[in-house]
Amino acid sequence: MTETVGDAVPASQRGSWSSFLKSIASFSGDLSSLTAPPFILSPVSLTEFPAYWCERPDLFAAIADAKEGEQRHLAVLKWFVSTLKDQYTSRNEEMGSEKKPLNPVLGELFYAAWPDKNGRGKTTLLVEQVSHHPPITAYVIENKAKGLKLVGHNAQKTTFSAGAIIVKQLGHAVLTINGTDNFLITLPRLRIDGLWYGSPYIELVDSSYIVGGGHSSVIEYKGKGYFSGKSHSFKATVSPLPGMGGNSIVPPTKSAQSSGGGWLGGWSGSGSKNASSSSLSGSKELVVEGTWHEASTWSSGPESGKKFHDVTPTTGANKEEAVPVGGADGGEMGEFETRKLWQEVAKGIREGDFDTASKEKSRIENDQRQRRKDEQAAGTAWPLKHFKHEDVDTLYEQLGRPVKLTPPTDDRYEFLGNYPAALQA
Numbered sequence: 001m002t003e004t005v006g007d008a009v010p011a012s013q014r015g016s017w018s019s020f021l022k023s024i025a026s027f028s029g030d031l032s033s034l035t036a037p038p039f040i041l042s043p044v045s046l047t048e049f050p051a052y053w054c055e056r057p058d059l060f061a062a063i064a065d066a067k068e069g070e071q072r073h074l075a076v077l078k079w080f081v082s083t084l085k086d087q088y089t090s091r092n093e094e095m096g097s098e099k100k101p102l103n104p105v106l107g108e109l110f111y112a113a114w115p116d117k118n119g120r121g122k123t124t125l126l127v128e129q130v131s132h133h134p135p136i137t138a139y140v141i142e143n144k145a146k147g148l149k150l151v152g153h154n155a156q157k158t159t160f161s162a163g164a165i166i167v168k169q170l171g172h173a174v175l176t177i178n179g180t181d182n183f184l185i186t187l188p189r190l191r192i193d194g195l196w197y198g199s200p201y202i203e204l205v206d207s208s209y210i211v212g213g214g215h216s217s218v219i220e221y222k223g224k225g226y227f228s229g230k231s232h233s234f235k236a237t238v239s240p241l242p243g244m245g246g247n248s249i250v251p252p253t254k255s256a257q258s259s260g261g262g263w264l265g266g267w268s269g270s271g272s273k274n275a276s277s278s279s280l281s282g283s284k285e286l287v288v289e290g291t292w293h294e295a296s297t298w299s300s301g302p303e304s305g306k307k308f309h310d311v312t313p314t315t316g317a318n319k320e321e322a323v324p325v326g327g328a329d330g331g332e333m334g335e336f337e338t339r340k341l342w343q344e345v346a347k348g349i350r351e352g353d354f355d356t357a358s359k360e361k362s363r364i365e366n367d368q369r370q371r372r373k374d375e376q377a378a379g380t381a382w383p384l385k386h387f388k389h390e391d392v393d394t395l396y397e398q399l400g401r402p403v404k405l406t407p408p409t410d411d412r413y414e415f416l417g418n419y420p421a422a423l424q425a
Contacts, residue, residue, distance in 0.1 A: 021195060025162045029263045031381070040200070041357070042091060042099035043346035047108045047338045049101065050127050050139035051322040052087040053150065053173075054114060057143075059317055061120035064146035064177055070240075073213035076175060076183050077288070078309050078354035080210060081219070083309045084292040086319065088190070089232070098192060098200040102342055102361070104129040104137065105368045106382050110338045111423055112322035121145025125322055126425045128386045130413055131155075132368070136171070138387045138413035147178040153347055153413045154187065165192040165200075172410055183212030184399035188221055203231060204292070204348060211399045214241055218403075221292075232293045238286040241402045387413040 020040075054060050059079040066075035091099050099277025116122040120143075127139040134155050141150040152173025159166050169187035174181050188208040194200045204221035211217075219236045288308045295310040310316040326333040333340040341364065348357030375381060393412035398411040400408065 005235050014093070024165070024195075028068075038364065040100055041349055041361075042101045043342075043349040044101055045104050045108065045338045045342050046101040046112075046135070047127050047129055047137060049087070049109045050137065050141070050152075050154075051110075051112060051125055052090070053083050053139075053322060054123055054125065054141050055086045055319050056082050056311070056317045057114040057320060058117075058120055060123060060141075060148065061143055061146050063175070064143070064148055066096060068181055069213050070215055070238075072177070072181065073183070073210070073215040073217070074238065074286075076212065077210055077217050077219075077238065078183075081234070081236065081288075081296065081309050082311050082317055083291055084188075084204070084234075085294075089293045098194075098202050102345065103135060104132075105336070105364065106130075106132040106340065106372075107336050107385065108341060109327060109334070109336050109337050109385070110324070111327045111420055112324045113423060114320055114322055124419070126386060126415075128384065128420060128421065130384055130387055130389070132372075140386075140414075140415040148175070150175045150282060151413075152185070159299045163193075163195065166190070167192065170181075172393075172396055172413075174393075181213065181401065182395055183210060184396060185210050186405065188219070191223075195225070204234070209400075209403055209405060211241070211403055211405075215239065216241055216403045228308040230291050232291045234290065234292045234296070235299075236288040238270075238288070240284060325420075325422040327422065329421060331422055386416055386418055388416060389413055 059075075059082050063072060063075045063079055066072040069327045078235070106129055109174075110125070110127040112125045114123040122145065123141065123143045125139065125141050127137060130136050130138045134157075136153055136155040138153040139151070142148065150173055153171040155170040157168040157170060159168075167190035169188065169189060173185045173187075174182055175185060186209045188204045189206045191203045191205045192200050193203060205223075205383070207218055207220050209216060209218060217236050217238045219234055222233045222235075223231050285300065286298070287300035288296050289299045289307070294312050295316070296308045298304050298306050298308055300383070311319075324339055325331065327337060328334050334411055335341065345357050346362040348354065348360060371382075390412050393410050396405075396410045396412070397408065
């Protein structure tokens with residue numbers, strides 16, 4: 001049987017899908033401005049996506065328990081790699097294919113939290129859409145009990161090439177531990193394939209970086225035919241920064257290994273009296289390889305062959321979705337909070353009522369256009385609620401310089417610290 005365009009598309013939607021493919025193939029600008037057919041839309045706004053950073057909150061909290069230096073850098077790497085499955089494959093697993101998120105409106109908000117369990121501390125999430133053209137999302141994730149704060153912003157530049165959508169992710173995040181220990185995290189590039197059949201999926205490509213704790217990690221992303229011959233493959237190379245010898249970390253005690261606790265599958269803190277003084281960085285370079293949506297192992301160093309990260313459903317770190325909260329004084333959701341704003345659109349998409357979803361989506365978008373026209377006529381600009389834009393991020397420059405990041409400078413959105421009451425408790 002000959003496969004045709006839109007095989008995975010509902011029969012009633014194949015005409016619009018075919019037209020959509022033709023429009024993106026001939027479009028020369030940023031594809032984010034194009035309107036996608038309703039059946040390929042996600043019922044979730046892009047404003048909620050920063051929650052994917054912390055859907056395994058135990059790994060996030062464990063960063064604070066790791067000794068400064070190499071041990072902590074590896075804990076950050078383990079946590080980061082463990083976030084990729086939720087960020088880039090969860091929609092395929094839940095909805096059958098990658099879906100285009102709803103484009104946030106300027107000022108859109110999302111507040112959520114992960115509760116304290118087993119002493120890990122409560123983790124909070126605050127997200128604000130700080131720009132619409134271009135679309136930029138700013139966020140802060142914080143665990144005050146552990147002294148952890150992740151602040152970042154993300155934007156996308158989307159193009160079409162060789163039958164796939166290429167998404168260049170702009171922006172970065174800075175993770176700070178106890179106010180002084182900083183880690184810079186950059187973002188991978190995405191390639192969305194499977195468009196011809198109406199069943200898109202994401203593959204990560206190129207490289208991203210983690211810099212901090214006297215070390216850098218270069219994370220290379222490949223699909224089939226490269227490192228392991230599997231989709232979603234990666235290779236992370238950890239090296240001391242120039243002039244840094246690296247700090248030794250110690251293997252776990254036998255009891256720590258059997259308990260399954262701690263970071264890195266049971267590694268204990270370096271303060272243990274029973275710990276060996278041997279260093280994981282006996283060779284200057286450490287390498288981890290595997291599939292970011294499943295598991296990986298050490299392929300270089302004293303721990304070669306042992307598991308590094310695991311997010312498989314049966315044996316991996318537990319996934320926990322954030323619990324949304326309302327930002328108003330009484331705990332209810334305001335008109336710009338994403339779950340309330342897109343409620344009817346999301347309902348229509350989930351129930352297959354694409355006519356209602358399309359009408360509600362158009363109503364919201366038209367309202368936003370009118371707001372922008374009114375602001376322009378009045379000579380005013382939309383005020384940001386939780387963030388302040390700064391043209392230069394000095395931490396990005398300082399941490400990125402040793403690894404020669406491109407671009408060498410970037411802007412930032414400073415969090416103002418004004419949490420709603422629901423996230424202060």
